[in-house]
Amino acid sequence: MEYPRRCIRGIRAKDHITNEGVLHSSAIEFLPPKHQRDDGMLEASINWEDDDTVIGFTLDRRKEDDQGEGEDRQERRDEFQFKVGVALIPTECLDSVRRNPTTRRLLSYERARLPNNPYHGNILLLQTVEKKTRVQIAGTIASFAEIILRPAAK
Amino acid sequence: MTDAFQCGGQDTYCPDEYHEIDPEDEFFLHPKSLSHHAEDQEKPASDDLTDWPVLNIHSPLRNAVGTIAKIADANLRKQAHDLLVKLQLVLNALEEARFDVGGLPSLGVAMVEDGSVLLEWASVNYRLGFSLEPNSEDSSWFLITSREFGGLNASGFLTNIRWTLVFPWLLWFIVCGC
Helix, strand or coil, X not given: CXXXXXXXXXXXXXXXXXXXXXXXXXXXXXXXXXXXXXXXXXXXXXXXXXXXXXXXXXXXXXXXXHHCCCCCHHHHHCCECCCCEEEEEEHHHHHHHHHCCCCCCCEEEEECCECXXXXXXXEEEECCCXXXXXXXXXXXXXXXXXXXXXXXXX | CHHHECCCCCCCCCCHHHHHCCHHHHXXXXXXXXXXXXXXXXXXXXXXXXXXXXXXXXXXXXXXXXHHCCCCCHHHHHHHHHHHHHHHHHHHHHHHCCCCCCCCCCCEEEECCCCCEEEEEECCCEEEEEEECCCHHHCEEEEEECHHHCCCEEEEECCCCCHHHHHHHHHHHHHHHC
């Protein structure tokens, strides 16, 4: 399957950006999947940059887009999902982690379209990877990220 | 050499391992910046963050000190406190050796959803992180550098290590990377 040159990771919290404007490794967090999967992978949600509208699409996502119905739906409709901005991650960076002898076969990525998000995908990490290596890989990915801040967050 | 150490005055706190510095490590730790009388040292009864080894207004750890005080878990807060003290001691030693540590970026701190705390220096050329876990045996460091800085990608644990050997090596990249 062909993948675009970059993927986009939303930045939710201010402390995910350093004072010098660099992406903090904690912005790349691998979490257990919302829906069970049989390959034992953890997920870090992304959008694939299929065209030049996806950055704007991602910045415009509202909390309700991913959380569905609920009593506080209006409140979530008013709130951006990624309050701080987005990080652009080169696919080549993910491939370099996959090629690295110390992290080979630990990482992969996928396209996982959602009904309301055709660009959605995941960076995947084996659940059995020890935490030490997990943060190291997150740090490696964050090192290659280019940040676009939401104007109000600048 | 221990007798000559100083953390920053009376009633200041030094990590336990600090009292067990191997003579071989003296090369990395300048006696003037680290000198104190070990027998005079007393750990604070609480997580007292007011006493730090020569933590001045220019310290790149200054913001982190304020942030870690808000960590709810006492074990993690203690780990973070010990880590910052060790980092400051090494920075003091580097400063004594006439390295310019004043221009270092602030050490960032982030609380991670899985309950860990991530402290990190990050720039274009390097990324040095410390992941503090609820189980301190799992706490670790990682160092990633740009191709120009050797393309390093390394990690290791934080407990039961000779920090006087490892931390100066790690901080070398940060100090020289500025």
